[in-house]
Amino acid sequence: MIKHIALILGLALMMGCSSSDDSGNGGSTSDNFDRSALLKNLADNIIIPSYQDFGSKLTTLKGSIESFVATPNQSTLEAARNHWLIAYKAWQYVEMFNIGKAEALNEYYFFMNIYPVTVLDIENGVSSGNYDLNTPNYHDAQGFPALDYFLYGVAEDDAAIVAKFTSDPKSQGYKDYLTAVINQMDRLTQQVITDWNSGYRDQFVNSSKNTATSSLNKFVNDFIFYYEKGLRANKIGIPAGVFSTSPLPNKVEAYYNGEVSKELALEALKAVQDVFNGKSFNGSGTGASFKTYLEYLKVDSGGQNLSAIINAQFNDARSKIEGLDSNFSQQIVSDNAKMTIAYDALQRAVVYLKVDMVQAFNISVDYVDADGD
Amino acid sequence: MLYDKEDSLNDLKGLLFGFMNTSFKTYLNKSTHPAPLAVFRIGFGVMMLLSIVRFWWNGWIETLYILPKFHFSYYGFEWIKPIGDYTYLIFTVCGISAFLIAIGLKYRMAIIMFFLSFTYIELMDKTAYLNHYYFISVLSFLMIFLPANAYFSVDNLIRKKTFTAIPKWTIDSIKLLVGIVYIYAGLAKINSDWLFKAMPLKIWLPSKYDLPFIGNSFMQQEWFHYAMSWSGMIYDLIIPFLLITKRTRWFAFGLVVFFHVFTRVLFPIGMFPYIMIVTALIFFDADFHLRILDGFKRILKFFRVQSAQLKAQSYHYKKQTLVLPIITLFFVFQITFPFRHLLYPNELFWTEEGYRFSWRVMLMEKMGNTTFKIVDAETGQGFLVDNSDFLTSFQEKQMSFQPDFILEYAHYLGDHFRSQGHKNVQVFADSYVALNGRLSQPYIDRTIDLYKEKESFRPKNWILPFHDEIKGF
Numbered sequence: 001m002i003k004h005i006a007l008i009l010g011l012a013l014m015m016g017c018s019s020s021d022d023s024g025n026g027g028s029t030s031d032n033f034d035r036s037a038l039l040k041n042l043a044d045n046i047i048i049p050s051y052q053d054f055g056s057k058l059t060t061l062k063g064s065i066e067s068f069v070a071t072p073n074q075s076t077l078e079a080a081r082n083h084w085l086i087a088y089k090a091w092q093y094v095e096m097f098n099i100g101k102a103e104a105l106n107e108y109y110f111f112m113n114i115y116p117v118t119v120l121d122i123e124n125g126v127s128s129g130n131y132d133l134n135t136p137n138y139h140d141a142q143g144f145p146a147l148d149y150f151l152y153g154v155a156e157d158d159a160a161i162v163a164k165f166t167s168d169p170k171s172q173g174y175k176d177y178l179t180a181v182i183n184q185m186d187r188l189t190q191q192v193i194t195d196w197n198s199g200y201r202d203q204f205v206n207s208s209k210n211t212a213t214s215s216l217n218k219f220v221n222d223f224i225f226y227y228e229k230g231l232r233a234n235k236i237g238i239p240a241g242v243f244s245t246s247p248l249p250n251k252v253e254a255y256y257n258g259e260v261s262k263e264l265a266l267e268a269l270k271a272v273q274d275v276f277n278g279k280s281f282n283g284s285g286t287g288a289s290f291k292t293y294l295e296y297l298k299v300d301s302g303g304q305n306l307s308a309i310i311n312a313q314f315n316d317a318r319s320k321i322e323g324l325d326s327n328f329s330q331q332i333v334s335d336n337a338k339m340t341i342a343y344d345a346l347q348r349a350v351v352y353l354k355v356d357m358v359q360a361f362n363i364s365v366d367y368v369d370a371d372g373d
Numbered sequence: 374m375l376y377d378k379e380d381s382l383n384d385l386k387g388l389l390f391g392f393m394n395t396s397f398k399t400y401l402n403k404s405t406h407p408a409p410l411a412v413f414r415i416g417f418g419v420m421m422l423l424s425i426v427r428f429w430w431n432g433w434i435e436t437l438y439i440l441p442k443f444h445f446s447y448y449g450f451e452w453i454k455p456i457g458d459y460t461y462l463i464f465t466v467c468g469i470s471a472f473l474i475a476i477g478l479k480y481r482m483a484i485i486m487f488f489l490s491f492t493y494i495e496l497m498d499k500t501a502y503l504n505h506y507y508f509i510s511v512l513s514f515l516m517i518f519l520p521a522n523a524y525f526s527v528d529n530l531i532r533k534k535t536f537t538a539i540p541k542w543t544i545d546s547i548k549l550l551v552g553i554v555y556i557y558a559g560l561a562k563i564n565s566d567w568l569f570k571a572m573p574l575k576i577w578l579p580s581k582y583d584l585p586f587i588g589n590s591f592m593q594q595e596w597f598h599y600a601m602s603w604s605g606m607i608y609d610l611i612i613p614f615l616l617i618t619k620r621t622r623w624f625a626f627g628l629v630v631f632f633h634v635f636t637r638v639l640f641p642i643g644m645f646p647y648i649m650i651v652t653a654l655i656f657f658d659a660d661f662h663l664r665i666l667d668g669f670k671r672i673l674k675f676f677r678v679q680s681a682q683l684k685a686q687s688y689h690y691k692k693q694t695l696v697l698p699i700i701t702l703f704f705v706f707q708i709t710f711p712f713r714h715l716l717y718p719n720e721l722f723w724t725e726e727g728y729r730f731s732w733r734v735m736l737m738e739k740m741g742n743t744t745f746k747i748v749d750a751e752t753g754q755g756f757l758v759d760n761s762d763f764l765t766s767f768q769e770k771q772m773s774f775q776p777d778f779i780l781e782y783a784h785y786l787g788d789h790f791r792s793q794g795h796k797n798v799q800v801f802a803d804s805y806v807a808l809n810g811r812l813s814q815p816y817i818d819r820t821i822d823l824y825k826e827k828e829s830f831r832p833k834n835w836i837l838p839f840h841d842e843i844k845g846f
Binding site: 208210309354 | 576577579580581582583738740741742744754755756757758759805806807810811812813
């Protein structure tokens with residue numbers, strides 16, 4: 001009889017366990033390392049302040065573009081350009097946060113920073129007045145790269161650019177398209193910021209479990225994805241021709257501006273490294289982060305913690321990038337080898353993040369059954 | 374009673390020394406009641422049917438076999454590929470044969486169909502390789518030669534006869550196979566990473582922080598990682614003996630249930646724990662199984678057929694002289710094949726030459742990052758490949774740290790770009806791999822044109838050295 005009871009209990013245990021293991025997010029946990037604290041630090045000291053900073057700079061940019069559209073002249077053009085660069089640099093601190101509303105908008109960054117722009121789409125839109133910036137076809141005809149085109153590349157020199165918005169027969173078309181672009185950017189950005197401020201923050205912070213859909217795991221994946229794709233490939237690798245048979249100097253970020261592709265890349269790398277180290281956006285304090293998590297897990301190699309190795313690799317990549325021409329297109333044309341050296345330095349960190357760090361965190365990715373071999 | 378209720382000591386002897394014993398012939402002529410084999414057949418069929426349904430339900434037929442553009446093949450089995458939407462048909466055949474096995478209808482045909490369809494599925498793409506899938510293939514092959522429908526089967530009703538005795542070795546052969554699996558899995562755990570570094574459990578267990586009760590306590594403790602490593606090794610090595618010995622059998626079964634349920638909670642290993650629990654029932658005596666079958670009979674009382682209506686007799690192989698050599702060869706293979714890694718000079722965990730099909734379960738935490746460069750040999754110009762253009766994320770993950778995957782994929786890329794008009798195609802891999810908590814290090818010689826390298830069973834000299842040593846099996 002006891003045997004029967006044992007058997008039934010065993011079966012009940014099996015059923016109980018097999019049904020409970022799929023349960024999803026929620027419930028902040030705290031072992032010796034508090035992952036919830038990591039998420040709190042990310043949300044409160046990095047993500048939300050970065051978005052607020054970006055949001056206000058974008059609003060300023062919107063105002064100066066409205067002034068330019070109202071009275072196009074050299075001085076309003078320059079004001080718009082200045083604020084464009086300020087906002088573009090602030091954007092480098094938020095592009096990696098493709099989570100929550102940003103993701104739900106069918107990838108917010110698709111509407112903000114896909115480059116190079118397709119000039120033909122923009123010019124056709126300007127001529128016909130027929131365009132829908134909400135469709136995927138126009139991902140590469142809006143956002144910062146489209147502003148780059150309007151403010152720097154739409155004509156040969158400054159006078160001619162101003163003329164596009166004044167004396168050109170299609171000037172109204174240019175004004176309308178430019179206004180549509182900045183309005184779209186502002187609208188989407190406000191949606192993302194509002195979402196963070198109205199509940200998503202708590203949802204993000206409380207989802208610290210190790211499941212494929214928890215915000216901790218998604219954030220790690222998003223962070224690495226951005227570093228690999230948004231930073232390493234888009235800013236350096238693709239224009240340097242790493243993925244093509246020949247270099248593509250016209251694929252650099254801020255191509256029409258022609259002076260700031262290095263500056264933007266360095267901002268992006270700083271943003272990545274600050275997130276890695278849990279450094280507050282406003283101020284110099286640091287909190288729980290991937291770095292402190294790796295230290296807690298004691299992931300050491302050759303007497304060094306993996307976080308130190310990763311930081312050293314970031315620093316190495318930075319010094320390689322700093323040695324480049326401020327305009328990557330120029331660098332690619334004059335000496336592309338330096339670009340690929342910078343790419344290699346960035347790539348080595350991809351391996352540390354994607355292989356060593358993810359392995360240490362043992363992020364669960366529920367593809368299929370696995371017995372670990 | 375028609376079957377002998379031997380004591381455990383003889384059981385043990387029969388299993389371990391049966392083949393060497395002078396009383397080999399006597400052993401072969403021993404018979405036993407077929408109830409354990411019947412319960413095993415039912416359990417196997419039901420578990421397999423559930424596995425297939427679950428696989429289908431999760432959409433894995435689509436994601437693993439239909440969607441990928443490219444499939445990783447086993448060396449020598451390149452001709453086995455998914456067949457588009459007809460792949461569902463293979464799973465249907467597999468599911469139906471599992472059901473037929475469970476009810477014991479046309480058993481011999483059903484188990485052959487099952488073995489073929491299941492093995493075909495496993496050979497379609499090695500990305501999804503799991504030791505327990507291999508176990509199912511091997512077990513179903515063995516079952517082709519066993520009279521698992523001798524008792525409590527629909528075949529009995531159709532033929533109007535049932536068997537009250539079958540050769541004892543038939544049941545023992547399953548026990549032996551299960552014993553080999555456990556013992557080899559235990560031997561593989563006798564290595565310095567597992568025992569003296571608690572790797573990879575030291576990586577895996579702390580990440581289970583969200584388990585109730587134990588997540589934030591035991592799972593974070595280093596001593597617990599070591600305790601789990603050592604007890605896992607000891608469990609694997611002694612559980613077959615505890616199951617064979619009658620005195621410890623219930624205790625052992627309790628351990629089996631506990632161990633496998635625990636691993637199920639910790640790791641995404643699907644149906645495997647349940648299959649092993651059901652499999653362990655084979656070690657129990659016939660009267661235990663008869664009681665289980667009585668339970669089934671009560672449930673099925675509408676379909677109940679008085680066994681008195683069936684002619685009862687003893688089962689004898691018509692061609693035992695043919696079957697026995699096959700079974701013997703099968704076990705010789707099972708015992709020797711997992712040791713083939715001894716023929717390779719390099720670290721087994723690093724090169725994985727001889728790693729699969731040898732019951733090395735959950736021994737490694739290994740990840741990699743591998744990118745490929747297509748180069749024109751004449752001009753030296755080249756470009757990197759975006760792996761996601763060709764592979765699913767799961768395929769890319771598996772490809773990145775396994776040399777045979779890397780080579781096969783390199784050839785696929787070479788062929789692809791040549792057909793696109795690229796000339797003088799060379800394929801180079803830039804690969805980093807991290808094993809059991811060691812920092813990632815270069816894995817593949819990046820100066821070697823992989824497009825020129827051929828797959829074979831010979832050691833792969835383009836894998837870079839490991840620069841460390843893992844002692845043990």
